[in-house]
Amino acid sequence: PCLWQPKVAEALLKGDQEVLCVAATGMGKTLTFWMPLLFRVDGIQVIVTPLNMLGKQNVASLAKAGIQAIAINSETATPANFYAISNFRYRAIIISPEQMMKPGGDFERLLKDQLFISHLISIVIDExxxxTEWGDFRPEYWELGWLCYVLPPSISLLVTLVTLTKSTITDITWILHMHKDKTLVIHRSSDRPNIKISIRKIKYPLNTYTDLAFLIPAGF
Incomplete structure:
Protein backbone atom coordinates (compact mmCIF):
# COMPACT_ATOMS: atom_id res chain seq x y z
CA PRO A 1 0.00 0.00 0.00
CA CYS A 2 0.94 3.65 -0.39
CA LEU A 3 1.69 5.68 2.74
CA TRP A 4 -1.62 7.56 2.67
CA GLN A 5 -3.67 4.34 2.74
CA PRO A 6 -2.39 3.06 6.13
CA LYS A 7 -2.80 6.62 7.42
CA VAL A 8 -6.53 6.46 6.70
CA ALA A 9 -6.79 2.94 8.14
CA GLU A 10 -4.97 4.03 11.31
CA ALA A 11 -7.40 6.91 11.83
CA LEU A 12 -10.35 4.53 11.49
CA LEU A 13 -8.87 2.08 13.99
CA LYS A 14 -8.14 4.82 16.53
CA GLY A 15 -11.72 6.04 16.26
CA ASP A 16 -10.94 9.60 17.29
CA GLN A 17 -11.32 11.30 13.90
CA GLU A 18 -13.66 11.55 10.98
CA VAL A 19 -11.88 11.08 7.66
CA LEU A 20 -12.50 12.72 4.31
CA CYS A 21 -10.54 10.90 1.62
CA VAL A 22 -10.27 12.32 -1.89
CA ALA A 23 -8.46 10.22 -4.48
CA ALA A 24 -8.85 9.50 -8.16
CA THR A 25 -10.45 6.34 -9.49
CA GLY A 26 -8.00 3.45 -9.32
CA MET A 27 -5.77 4.94 -6.62
CA GLY A 28 -6.94 2.52 -3.95
CA LYS A 29 -9.57 4.24 -1.81
CA THR A 30 -11.30 0.90 -1.28
CA LEU A 31 -8.21 -0.58 0.35
CA THR A 32 -8.33 2.09 3.05
CA PHE A 33 -11.56 0.76 4.52
CA TRP A 34 -10.73 -2.94 4.16
CA MET A 35 -7.30 -2.69 5.81
CA PRO A 36 -8.71 -2.18 9.34
CA LEU A 37 -10.28 -5.65 9.13
CA LEU A 38 -6.77 -7.13 9.07
CA PHE A 39 -5.79 -5.43 12.33
CA ARG A 40 -9.00 -6.03 14.25
CA VAL A 41 -10.01 -9.65 13.79
CA ASP A 42 -13.44 -9.21 15.39
CA GLY A 43 -14.13 -5.91 13.64
CA ILE A 44 -16.95 -5.08 11.24
CA GLN A 45 -17.03 -2.46 8.52
CA VAL A 46 -20.24 -0.96 7.12
CA ILE A 47 -20.08 0.64 3.70
CA VAL A 48 -22.83 2.76 2.16
CA THR A 49 -22.73 2.37 -1.61
CA PRO A 50 -24.92 3.95 -4.31
CA LEU A 51 -25.06 1.00 -6.71
CA ASN A 52 -25.94 -2.65 -6.20
CA MET A 53 -23.27 -3.57 -8.73
CA LEU A 54 -20.55 -2.01 -6.55
CA GLY A 55 -21.83 -3.98 -3.58
CA LYS A 56 -21.59 -7.25 -5.48
CA GLN A 57 -18.08 -6.39 -6.69
CA ASN A 58 -16.91 -5.69 -3.15
CA VAL A 59 -18.38 -8.94 -1.85
CA ALA A 60 -16.58 -10.88 -4.59
CA SER A 61 -13.26 -9.11 -3.96
CA LEU A 62 -13.41 -9.73 -0.22
CA ALA A 63 -14.31 -13.38 -0.73
CA LYS A 64 -11.03 -13.83 -2.62
CA ALA A 65 -9.24 -12.44 0.44
CA GLY A 66 -11.09 -14.82 2.74
CA ILE A 67 -13.33 -12.14 4.27
CA GLN A 68 -17.05 -12.82 4.54
CA ALA A 69 -19.16 -9.94 3.24
CA ILE A 70 -22.76 -9.32 2.27
CA ALA A 71 -24.45 -6.72 0.08
CA ILE A 72 -27.78 -5.51 1.45
CA ASN A 73 -30.28 -4.02 -0.97
CA SER A 74 -34.02 -4.26 -1.59
CA GLU A 75 -33.66 -7.87 -2.74
CA THR A 76 -31.36 -9.13 0.02
CA ALA A 77 -32.72 -7.19 3.02
CA THR A 78 -34.34 -10.30 4.49
CA PRO A 79 -34.81 -11.18 8.18
CA ALA A 80 -32.54 -14.19 7.66
CA ASN A 81 -29.68 -12.04 6.37
CA PHE A 82 -30.01 -9.49 9.15
CA TYR A 83 -30.10 -12.32 11.68
CA ALA A 84 -26.83 -13.60 10.21
CA ILE A 85 -25.34 -10.10 10.43
CA SER A 86 -26.37 -9.74 14.07
CA ASN A 87 -24.66 -13.06 14.77
CA PHE A 88 -21.42 -11.79 13.21
CA ARG A 89 -21.38 -14.09 10.22
CA TYR A 90 -20.14 -11.20 8.06
CA ARG A 91 -17.27 -8.80 8.65
CA ALA A 92 -18.25 -6.37 5.92
CA ILE A 93 -21.76 -5.12 5.25
CA ILE A 94 -22.24 -3.18 2.03
CA ILE A 95 -25.60 -1.47 2.12
CA SER A 96 -27.69 0.98 0.11
CA PRO A 97 -28.67 4.28 1.77
CA GLU A 98 -32.34 3.30 1.42
CA GLN A 99 -31.87 0.16 3.52
CA MET A 100 -29.65 1.89 6.05
CA MET A 101 -32.07 4.75 6.63
CA LYS A 102 -35.32 2.75 6.50
CA PRO A 103 -37.41 3.96 9.49
CA GLY A 104 -37.77 1.17 12.02
CA GLY A 105 -35.82 -1.12 9.72
CA ASP A 106 -33.49 -3.96 10.57
CA PHE A 107 -30.36 -1.85 10.19
CA GLU A 108 -31.68 0.77 12.57
CA ARG A 109 -32.16 -1.99 15.13
CA LEU A 110 -28.58 -3.15 14.54
CA LEU A 111 -27.26 0.31 15.33
CA LYS A 112 -29.10 0.19 18.66
CA ASP A 113 -27.56 -3.20 19.51
CA GLN A 114 -24.63 -2.47 21.83
CA LEU A 115 -22.96 -5.80 21.10
CA PHE A 116 -22.99 -5.09 17.37
CA ILE A 117 -21.74 -1.55 17.94
CA SER A 118 -18.85 -2.88 20.03
CA HIS A 119 -17.59 -4.72 16.94
CA LEU A 120 -18.14 -1.84 14.51
CA ILE A 121 -14.94 -0.13 13.35
CA SER A 122 -16.39 2.57 11.14
CA ILE A 123 -19.10 3.51 8.70
CA VAL A 124 -17.89 4.35 5.21
CA ILE A 125 -19.82 6.52 2.80
CA ASP A 126 -18.34 5.61 -0.56
CA GLU A 127 -18.82 7.75 -3.67
CA THR A 132 -25.15 16.33 -3.22
CA GLU A 133 -25.81 15.03 -6.74
CA TRP A 134 -28.39 12.32 -6.01
CA GLY A 135 -30.07 13.62 -2.87
CA ASP A 136 -32.99 15.11 -4.81
CA PHE A 137 -34.25 11.71 -6.00
CA ARG A 138 -32.65 9.55 -3.30
CA PRO A 139 -33.49 11.58 -0.17
CA GLU A 140 -32.02 8.94 2.13
CA TYR A 141 -28.62 10.35 1.25
CA TRP A 142 -29.58 13.60 2.94
CA GLU A 143 -30.69 11.67 6.01
CA LEU A 144 -27.29 10.05 6.63
CA GLY A 145 -26.42 12.89 9.00
CA TRP A 146 -28.66 11.05 11.49
CA LEU A 147 -25.74 8.68 12.08
CA CYS A 148 -23.86 11.26 14.12
CA TYR A 149 -26.68 11.20 16.69
CA VAL A 150 -26.83 7.43 17.13
CA LEU A 151 -23.20 6.35 16.86
CA PRO A 152 -20.82 6.62 19.81
CA PRO A 153 -17.82 8.95 19.36
CA SER A 154 -15.49 5.95 19.09
CA ILE A 155 -17.00 4.94 15.72
CA SER A 156 -15.24 6.71 12.87
CA LEU A 157 -16.90 8.02 9.74
CA LEU A 158 -14.98 7.72 6.46
CA VAL A 159 -16.18 9.70 3.46
CA THR A 160 -14.61 8.93 0.08
CA LEU A 161 -14.92 10.72 -3.22
CA VAL A 162 -12.98 11.30 -6.42
CA THR A 163 -12.91 15.08 -6.72
CA LEU A 164 -13.29 17.86 -4.22
CA THR A 165 -14.39 21.46 -4.58
CA LYS A 166 -14.94 24.00 -1.84
CA SER A 167 -18.71 23.87 -2.31
CA THR A 168 -18.71 20.06 -2.27
CA ILE A 169 -16.82 19.82 1.01
CA THR A 170 -19.12 22.44 2.54
CA ASP A 171 -22.23 20.54 1.47
CA ILE A 172 -20.95 17.11 2.54
CA THR A 173 -19.72 18.22 5.96
CA TRP A 174 -23.02 20.03 6.54
CA ILE A 175 -25.18 17.06 5.52
CA LEU A 176 -23.15 14.62 7.64
CA HIS A 177 -22.62 17.03 10.57
CA MET A 178 -18.86 16.50 10.39
CA HIS A 179 -16.71 18.51 12.76
CA LYS A 180 -13.95 20.51 11.09
CA ASP A 181 -11.60 20.23 14.08
CA LYS A 182 -12.07 16.44 14.19
CA THR A 183 -11.80 15.71 10.47
CA LEU A 184 -8.68 14.34 8.84
CA VAL A 185 -8.55 15.32 5.16
CA ILE A 186 -6.51 13.12 2.83
CA HIS A 187 -6.43 14.75 -0.61
CA ARG A 188 -4.56 12.91 -3.35
CA SER A 189 -3.98 14.69 -6.64
CA SER A 190 -5.89 13.33 -9.62
CA ASP A 191 -3.18 14.57 -11.98
CA ARG A 192 -1.85 11.89 -14.34
CA PRO A 193 1.53 13.20 -15.60
CA ASN A 194 1.96 10.14 -17.82
CA ILE A 195 -1.24 10.95 -19.72
CA LYS A 196 -1.49 13.75 -22.27
CA ILE A 197 -3.78 14.75 -25.10
CA SER A 198 -2.25 14.48 -28.55
CA ILE A 199 -3.89 15.47 -31.83
CA ARG A 200 -2.39 13.98 -34.98
CA LYS A 201 -3.44 14.01 -38.60
CA ILE A 202 -4.37 10.58 -39.98
CA LYS A 203 -2.01 9.66 -42.83
CA TYR A 204 -2.66 5.97 -43.40
CA PRO A 205 -5.75 3.76 -43.92
CA LEU A 206 -7.62 3.24 -40.65
CA ASN A 207 -7.54 -0.54 -40.87
CA THR A 208 -3.72 -0.54 -40.85
CA TYR A 209 -3.42 1.21 -37.46
CA THR A 210 -0.11 2.60 -38.75
CA ASP A 211 -0.91 6.01 -37.32
CA LEU A 212 -0.68 4.48 -33.84
CA ALA A 213 2.86 3.22 -34.37
CA PHE A 214 4.27 6.18 -32.43
CA LEU A 215 2.90 4.58 -29.24
CA ILE A 216 5.35 1.69 -29.55
CA PRO A 217 8.86 2.52 -28.27
CA ALA A 218 11.64 2.40 -30.83
CA GLY A 219 13.36 -0.96 -30.92
CA PHE A 220 10.51 -2.72 -29.09
Whole structure:
Protein backbone atom coordinates (compact mmCIF):
# COMPACT_ATOMS: atom_id res chain seq x y z
CA PRO A 1 0.00 0.00 0.00
CA CYS A 2 0.94 3.65 -0.39
CA LEU A 3 1.69 5.68 2.74
CA TRP A 4 -1.62 7.56 2.67
CA GLN A 5 -3.67 4.34 2.74
CA PRO A 6 -2.39 3.06 6.13
CA LYS A 7 -2.80 6.62 7.42
CA VAL A 8 -6.53 6.46 6.70
CA ALA A 9 -6.79 2.94 8.14
CA GLU A 10 -4.97 4.03 11.31
CA ALA A 11 -7.40 6.91 11.83
CA LEU A 12 -10.35 4.53 11.49
CA LEU A 13 -8.87 2.08 13.99
CA LYS A 14 -8.14 4.82 16.53
CA GLY A 15 -11.72 6.04 16.26
CA ASP A 16 -10.94 9.60 17.29
CA GLN A 17 -11.32 11.30 13.90
CA GLU A 18 -13.66 11.55 10.98
CA VAL A 19 -11.88 11.08 7.66
CA LEU A 20 -12.50 12.72 4.31
CA CYS A 21 -10.54 10.90 1.62
CA VAL A 22 -10.27 12.32 -1.89
CA ALA A 23 -8.46 10.22 -4.48
CA ALA A 24 -8.85 9.50 -8.16
CA THR A 25 -10.45 6.34 -9.49
CA GLY A 26 -8.00 3.45 -9.32
CA MET A 27 -5.77 4.94 -6.62
CA GLY A 28 -6.94 2.52 -3.95
CA LYS A 29 -9.57 4.24 -1.81
CA THR A 30 -11.30 0.90 -1.28
CA LEU A 31 -8.21 -0.58 0.35
CA THR A 32 -8.33 2.09 3.05
CA PHE A 33 -11.56 0.76 4.52
CA TRP A 34 -10.73 -2.94 4.16
CA MET A 35 -7.30 -2.69 5.81
CA PRO A 36 -8.71 -2.18 9.34
CA LEU A 37 -10.28 -5.65 9.13
CA LEU A 38 -6.77 -7.13 9.07
CA PHE A 39 -5.79 -5.43 12.33
CA ARG A 40 -9.00 -6.03 14.25
CA VAL A 41 -10.01 -9.65 13.79
CA ASP A 42 -13.44 -9.21 15.39
CA GLY A 43 -14.13 -5.91 13.64
CA ILE A 44 -16.95 -5.08 11.24
CA GLN A 45 -17.03 -2.46 8.52
CA VAL A 46 -20.24 -0.96 7.12
CA ILE A 47 -20.08 0.64 3.70
CA VAL A 48 -22.83 2.76 2.16
CA THR A 49 -22.73 2.37 -1.61
CA PRO A 50 -24.92 3.95 -4.31
CA LEU A 51 -25.06 1.00 -6.71
CA ASN A 52 -25.94 -2.65 -6.20
CA MET A 53 -23.27 -3.57 -8.73
CA LEU A 54 -20.55 -2.01 -6.55
CA GLY A 55 -21.83 -3.98 -3.58
CA LYS A 56 -21.59 -7.25 -5.48
CA GLN A 57 -18.08 -6.39 -6.69
CA ASN A 58 -16.91 -5.69 -3.15
CA VAL A 59 -18.38 -8.94 -1.85
CA ALA A 60 -16.58 -10.88 -4.59
CA SER A 61 -13.26 -9.11 -3.96
CA LEU A 62 -13.41 -9.73 -0.22
CA ALA A 63 -14.31 -13.38 -0.73
CA LYS A 64 -11.03 -13.83 -2.62
CA ALA A 65 -9.24 -12.44 0.44
CA GLY A 66 -11.09 -14.82 2.74
CA ILE A 67 -13.33 -12.14 4.27
CA GLN A 68 -17.05 -12.82 4.54
CA ALA A 69 -19.16 -9.94 3.24
CA ILE A 70 -22.76 -9.32 2.27
CA ALA A 71 -24.45 -6.72 0.08
CA ILE A 72 -27.78 -5.51 1.45
CA ASN A 73 -30.28 -4.02 -0.97
CA SER A 74 -34.02 -4.26 -1.59
CA GLU A 75 -33.66 -7.87 -2.74
CA THR A 76 -31.36 -9.13 0.02
CA ALA A 77 -32.72 -7.19 3.02
CA THR A 78 -34.34 -10.30 4.49
CA PRO A 79 -34.81 -11.18 8.18
CA ALA A 80 -32.54 -14.19 7.66
CA ASN A 81 -29.68 -12.04 6.37
CA PHE A 82 -30.01 -9.49 9.15
CA TYR A 83 -30.10 -12.32 11.68
CA ALA A 84 -26.83 -13.60 10.21
CA ILE A 85 -25.34 -10.10 10.43
CA SER A 86 -26.37 -9.74 14.07
CA ASN A 87 -24.66 -13.06 14.77
CA PHE A 88 -21.42 -11.79 13.21
CA ARG A 89 -21.38 -14.09 10.22
CA TYR A 90 -20.14 -11.20 8.06
CA ARG A 91 -17.27 -8.80 8.65
CA ALA A 92 -18.25 -6.37 5.92
CA ILE A 93 -21.76 -5.12 5.25
CA ILE A 94 -22.24 -3.18 2.03
CA ILE A 95 -25.60 -1.47 2.12
CA SER A 96 -27.69 0.98 0.11
CA PRO A 97 -28.67 4.28 1.77
CA GLU A 98 -32.34 3.30 1.42
CA GLN A 99 -31.87 0.16 3.52
CA MET A 100 -29.65 1.89 6.05
CA MET A 101 -32.07 4.75 6.63
CA LYS A 102 -35.32 2.75 6.50
CA PRO A 103 -37.41 3.96 9.49
CA GLY A 104 -37.77 1.17 12.02
CA GLY A 105 -35.82 -1.12 9.72
CA ASP A 106 -33.49 -3.96 10.57
CA PHE A 107 -30.36 -1.85 10.19
CA GLU A 108 -31.68 0.77 12.57
CA ARG A 109 -32.16 -1.99 15.13
CA LEU A 110 -28.58 -3.15 14.54
CA LEU A 111 -27.26 0.31 15.33
CA LYS A 112 -29.10 0.19 18.66
CA ASP A 113 -27.56 -3.20 19.51
CA GLN A 114 -24.63 -2.47 21.83
CA LEU A 115 -22.96 -5.80 21.10
CA PHE A 116 -22.99 -5.09 17.37
CA ILE A 117 -21.74 -1.55 17.94
CA SER A 118 -18.85 -2.88 20.03
CA HIS A 119 -17.59 -4.72 16.94
CA LEU A 120 -18.14 -1.84 14.51
CA ILE A 121 -14.94 -0.13 13.35
CA SER A 122 -16.39 2.57 11.14
CA ILE A 123 -19.10 3.51 8.70
CA VAL A 124 -17.89 4.35 5.21
CA ILE A 125 -19.82 6.52 2.80
CA ASP A 126 -18.34 5.61 -0.56
CA GLU A 127 -18.82 7.75 -3.67
CA UNK A 128 -19.90 10.58 -1.40
CA UNK A 129 -20.54 12.98 -4.28
CA UNK A 130 -23.92 11.23 -4.42
CA UNK A 131 -24.94 13.10 -1.26
CA THR A 132 -25.15 16.33 -3.22
CA GLU A 133 -25.81 15.03 -6.74
CA TRP A 134 -28.39 12.32 -6.01
CA GLY A 135 -30.07 13.62 -2.87
CA ASP A 136 -32.99 15.11 -4.81
CA PHE A 137 -34.25 11.71 -6.00
CA ARG A 138 -32.65 9.55 -3.30
CA PRO A 139 -33.49 11.58 -0.17
CA GLU A 140 -32.02 8.94 2.13
CA TYR A 141 -28.62 10.35 1.25
CA TRP A 142 -29.58 13.60 2.94
CA GLU A 143 -30.69 11.67 6.01
CA LEU A 144 -27.29 10.05 6.63
CA GLY A 145 -26.42 12.89 9.00
CA TRP A 146 -28.66 11.05 11.49
CA LEU A 147 -25.74 8.68 12.08
CA CYS A 148 -23.86 11.26 14.12
CA TYR A 149 -26.68 11.20 16.69
CA VAL A 150 -26.83 7.43 17.13
CA LEU A 151 -23.20 6.35 16.86
CA PRO A 152 -20.82 6.62 19.81
CA PRO A 153 -17.82 8.95 19.36
CA SER A 154 -15.49 5.95 19.09
CA ILE A 155 -17.00 4.94 15.72
CA SER A 156 -15.24 6.71 12.87
CA LEU A 157 -16.90 8.02 9.74
CA LEU A 158 -14.98 7.72 6.46
CA VAL A 159 -16.18 9.70 3.46
CA THR A 160 -14.61 8.93 0.08
CA LEU A 161 -14.92 10.72 -3.22
CA VAL A 162 -12.98 11.30 -6.42
CA THR A 163 -12.91 15.08 -6.72
CA LEU A 164 -13.29 17.86 -4.22
CA THR A 165 -14.39 21.46 -4.58
CA LYS A 166 -14.94 24.00 -1.84
CA SER A 167 -18.71 23.87 -2.31
CA THR A 168 -18.71 20.06 -2.27
CA ILE A 169 -16.82 19.82 1.01
CA THR A 170 -19.12 22.44 2.54
CA ASP A 171 -22.23 20.54 1.47
CA ILE A 172 -20.95 17.11 2.54
CA THR A 173 -19.72 18.22 5.96
CA TRP A 174 -23.02 20.03 6.54
CA ILE A 175 -25.18 17.06 5.52
CA LEU A 176 -23.15 14.62 7.64
CA HIS A 177 -22.62 17.03 10.57
CA MET A 178 -18.86 16.50 10.39
CA HIS A 179 -16.71 18.51 12.76
CA LYS A 180 -13.95 20.51 11.09
CA ASP A 181 -11.60 20.23 14.08
CA LYS A 182 -12.07 16.44 14.19
CA THR A 183 -11.80 15.71 10.47
CA LEU A 184 -8.68 14.34 8.84
CA VAL A 185 -8.55 15.32 5.16
CA ILE A 186 -6.51 13.12 2.83
CA HIS A 187 -6.43 14.75 -0.61
CA ARG A 188 -4.56 12.91 -3.35
CA SER A 189 -3.98 14.69 -6.64
CA SER A 190 -5.89 13.33 -9.62
CA ASP A 191 -3.18 14.57 -11.98
CA ARG A 192 -1.85 11.89 -14.34
CA PRO A 193 1.53 13.20 -15.60
CA ASN A 194 1.96 10.14 -17.82
CA ILE A 195 -1.24 10.95 -19.72
CA LYS A 196 -1.49 13.75 -22.27
CA ILE A 197 -3.78 14.75 -25.10
CA SER A 198 -2.25 14.48 -28.55
CA ILE A 199 -3.89 15.47 -31.83
CA ARG A 200 -2.39 13.98 -34.98
CA LYS A 201 -3.44 14.01 -38.60
CA ILE A 202 -4.37 10.58 -39.98
CA LYS A 203 -2.01 9.66 -42.83
CA TYR A 204 -2.66 5.97 -43.40
CA PRO A 205 -5.75 3.76 -43.92
CA LEU A 206 -7.62 3.24 -40.65
CA ASN A 207 -7.54 -0.54 -40.87
CA THR A 208 -3.72 -0.54 -40.85
CA TYR A 209 -3.42 1.21 -37.46
CA THR A 210 -0.11 2.60 -38.75
CA ASP A 211 -0.91 6.01 -37.32
CA LEU A 212 -0.68 4.48 -33.84
CA ALA A 213 2.86 3.22 -34.37
CA PHE A 214 4.27 6.18 -32.43
CA LEU A 215 2.90 4.58 -29.24
CA ILE A 216 5.35 1.69 -29.55
CA PRO A 217 8.86 2.52 -28.27
CA ALA A 218 11.64 2.40 -30.83
CA GLY A 219 13.36 -0.96 -30.92
CA PHE A 220 10.51 -2.72 -29.09
Missing amino acids: AHCL
